Amino acid sequence: MSTLFVRTLREDPADAEVASHKLLVRGSYIRRVAPGIYTWLPLGLKVLRKLEAIVRQEMDAAGAQEVIFPALLPREPYEATNRWTEYGPTVFKLKDRKEADYLLAPTHEEMFTLLVKDLYSSYKDLPAVLYQIQTKYRDEARPRAGVIRGREFVMKDAYSFNIDDDGLDATYLTMRASYQKIFARLGLPIAICRAMSGAMGGSRSEEFLFPCEIGEDTFVRSPGGYTANTEAVTTPPVPEIDASQVPQSEAVDTPDASTIDTLVQVANDLRPRPGAPWQASDTLKNVVVTAVSPKGDRELIIIGLPGDRDVDMKRVEASLAPAEVDMATPEDLTAFPELVAGYIGPEVIGPQSERRDEDNPAVLRYLLDPHVARGSAWITGANKENTHVFNLVYGRDFEADGVIEAAEVREGDEAPDGSGPLEIARGIELGHIFELGRKYSAALDLKVLDHNGKSQIVTMGSYGLGVTRTLAALAEYNHDDAGLVWPEEIAPATVQILVTGKGQELFDKAEELAGDLEAAGIEVIVDDRQKVSAGVKFKDFELLGVPYGIVVGRGLAEGKVELRSRRSGEREEVAVDEAVARFAEFRTR
Numbered sequence: 033m034s035t036l037f038v039r040t041l042r043e044d045p046a047d048a049e050v051a052s053h054k055l056l057v058r059g060s061y062i063r064r065v066a067p068g069i070y071t072w073l074p075l076g077l078k079v080l081r082k083l084e085a086i087v088r089q090e091m092d093a094a095g096a097q098e099v100i101f102p103a104l105l106p107r108e109p110y111e112a113t114n115r116w117t118e119y120g121p122t123v124f125k126l127k128d129r130k131e132a133d134y135l136l137a138p139t140h141e142e143m144f145t146l147l148v149k150d151l152y153s154s155y156k157d158l159p160a161v162l163y164q165i166q167t168k169y170r171d172e173a174r175p176r177a178g179v180i181r182g183r184e185f186v187m188k189d190a191y192s193f194n195i196d197d198d199g200l201d202a203t204y205l206t207m208r209a210s211y212q213k214i215f216a217r218l219g220l221p222i223a224i225c226r227a228m229s230g231a232m233g234g235s236r237s238e239e240f241l242f243p244c245e246i247g248e249d250t251f252v253r254s255p256g257g258y259t260a261n262t263e264a265v266t267t268p269p270v271p272e273i274d275a276s277q278v279p280q281s282e283a284v285d286t287p288d289a290s291t292i293d294t295l296v297q298v299a300n301d302l303r304p305r306p307g308a309p310w311q312a313s314d315t316l317k318n319v320v321v322t323a324v325s326p327k328g329d330r331e332l333i334i335i336g337l338p339g340d341r342d343v344d345m346k347r348v349e350a351s352l353a354p355a356e357v358d359m360a361t362p363e364d365l366t367a368f369p370e371l372v373a374g375y376i377g378p379e380v381i382g383p384q385s386e387r388r389d390e391d392n393p394a395v396l397r398y399l400l401d402p403h404v405a406r407g408s409a410w411i412t413g414a415n416k417e418n419t420h421v422f423n424l425v426y427g428r429d430f431e432a433d434g435v436i437e438a439a440e441v442r443e444g445d446e447a448p449d450g451s452g453p454l455e456i457a458r459g460i461e462l463g464h465i466f467e468l469g470r471k472y473s474a475a476l477d478l479k480v481l482d483h484n485g486k487s488q489i490v491t492m493g494s495y496g497l498g499v500t501r502t503l504a505a506l507a508e509y510n511h512d513d514a515g516l517v518w519p520e521e522i523a524p525a526t527v528q529i530l531v532t533g534k535g536q537e538l539f540d541k542a543e544e545l546a547g548d549l550e551a552a553g554i555e556v557i558v559d560d561r562q563k564v565s566a567g568v569k570f571k572d573f574e575l576l577g578v579p580y581g582i583v584v585g586r587g588l589a590e591g592k593v594e595l596r597s598r599r600s601g602e603r604e605e606v607a608v609d610e611a612v613a614r615f616a617e618f619r620t621r
């Protein structure tokens with residue numbers, strides 16, 4: 033510790049909100065350079081390398097082979113797959129001295145695909161799985177929580193190449209199993225959640241979420257074992273309702289009913305429904321959003337959903353990816369004079385509406401959340417100030433352009449597979465695996481000859497794991513009020529020897545003990561700082577999170593040192609001559 037490049041801090045950094053971020057900075061594991069960009073210091077690098085080693089071992093064991101691509105890449109391959117534009121403002125772009133376009137890769141599908149295309153030509157070469165542990169760049173809109181959401185971060189990304197879909201399924205399961213092994217070795221609890229494949233295309237897709245309050249992802253689980261990212265939750269189909277008894281729709285003057293609550297009140301005052309007072313779930317609200325494609329095309333979309341549910345913008349965004357979605361502004365509405373803000377109703381939107389005239393080129397789509405059943409009757413906007421229409425029936429009085437999963441998922445909603453009511457939790461996405469299928473291989477023309485000598489497009493899978501983010505998750509999971517508490521497998525050292533006294537013999541003994549432990553294959557940090565108090569040394573031991581301490585202090589006069597467990601707080605005095613052997617026992621408790 034007297035020479036180690038470390039300066040522990042007693043104060044939390046001002047920009048840090050989550051424990052892992054605070055403690056990694058305070059323990060001198062990382063230092064901030066710019067938003068979402070961090071330097072790794074000696075202790076941090078030790079942990080990072082150990083984590084990488086575990087990931088590497090499990091990838092190798094699964095038969096994947098390591099390569100490494102540059103981060104700095106030319107535009108062309110990303111142009112071929114349209115991702116130069118589709119990836120949007122998240123890509124860091126730059127030019128070389130000849131004005132040629134380059135990017136700092138946010139992900140490497142194109143490069144892996146081209147590499148295999150470059151060298152392989154036969155089904156006999158397949159299956160193949162390649163991976164790298166490499167630095168990625170994403171200009172995240174909101175870098176957050178230290179290295180949890182960085183703009184430069186380390187990812188392990190693997191890609192599989194198979195001749196057919198069965199092969200892909202098998203490889204997918206192998207990779208899934210190796211992810212389970214990695215997280216089991218790290219001791220991190222994980223919820224494997226159904227996911228949206230989003231901008232990447234493809235079909236089968238799962239995320240490995242570490243359940244944790246500070247996570248940005250929300251996921252659901254049911255008693256019967258359904259787990260999914262809320263973005264990927266589908267609404268169980270709602271049966272069609274018989275609307276033959278529903279009276280004709282009727283426009284009603286509804287003053288002072290600009291919110292769902294006041295509308296319900298006014299409805300019950302003006303048109304009471306005997307036996308079943310109107311509720312928010314009887315109203316249909318129509319929310320206007322804009323979807324901006326990566327090319328910059330702006331489309332207006334109106335989403336219809338029951339008034340007792342809010343729109344979940346993340347679910348909408350996942351459905352409309354790669355477009356970016358926002359609430360519409362009053363200016364957005366000016367192109368559509370038929371839309372009366374606050375009173376928008378389905379009669380003037382949807383496929384039946386007049387704006388489908390050739391002379392009105394502005395684009396507007398009406399999409400319904402699947403909670404809206406065919407045949408259901410609604411109170412909704414009448415496209416006129418202070419007016420609502422009652423008994424407007426979907427399928428009888430209006431139609432829509434399509435369906436969109438837009439409504440928030442609620443605690444207690446039924447799981448789509450009938451496995452019971454959903455519980456909602458938060459988590460951090462640590463890994464994401466999915467079957468890409470032929471999106472990249474088709475775009476980049478990766479074909480091999482099959483056993484009949486026919487040229488076939490290869491099918492691919494993609495398997496990402498955030499290494500630096502997982503390190504932060506480990507810090508999040510393994511800490512207490514005093515500091516970090518690393519699991520042995522990734523701790524920067526196994527033992528920290530604390531010299532808590534003045535005599536030179538204490539320091540000599542500590543060095544000797546360190547030598548013995550190291551000879552036994554145990555990694556040691558010696559706190560040999562001369563002018564630092566025992567109190568500070570204990571505090572630093574707790575902050576840094578090395579799993580075990582050995583205190584060489586006053587007891588040495590009687591030939592004793594003290595073993596400590598950082599996690600359990602357990603202590604034991606042992607004879608200094610037996611310290612190595614006794615530590616081996618202590619450690620296994």
Ligand code: ATP
Binds near residue numbers: 139170183184464
């Ligand atoms: P997110 O939804 O959190 O933005 P993503 O879905 O864009 O992540 P992928 O493209 O699936 O991420 O990348 C694979 C893995 O890389 C993620 O599961 C995550 O662990 C990690 N990762 C992605 N973005 C970041 C980031 N900005 N900082 C740190 N790790 C990241």
Ligand code: MG
Binds near residue numbers: 461
């Ligand atoms: Mg993902």
